[in-house]
Amino acid sequence: MSVLENKKVIIIGDRDGIPGPAIEECVRTVDGAEVIFSSTECFV
Template identity: 85%
Template structure:
């Protein structure tokens, strides 16, 4: 059981940290989680 089971997920990655697509790949390992938005932003 995961805390992401049956959840909708919004991902905001950081350009100088962990990018959104990398986090999205980790979330995809939970079959019942749904990524509804994924983006990589630059926080300056």
């Protein structure tokens, strides 16, 4: 059982760290997890 199972997920990635689409691909492997927003931001 996963913490993200059957949850809606908002992803905010970091341009110099882990980008949003990379996190999104990982979340998509969890059954029932739904990505409702994914973005990569630049925190300067």
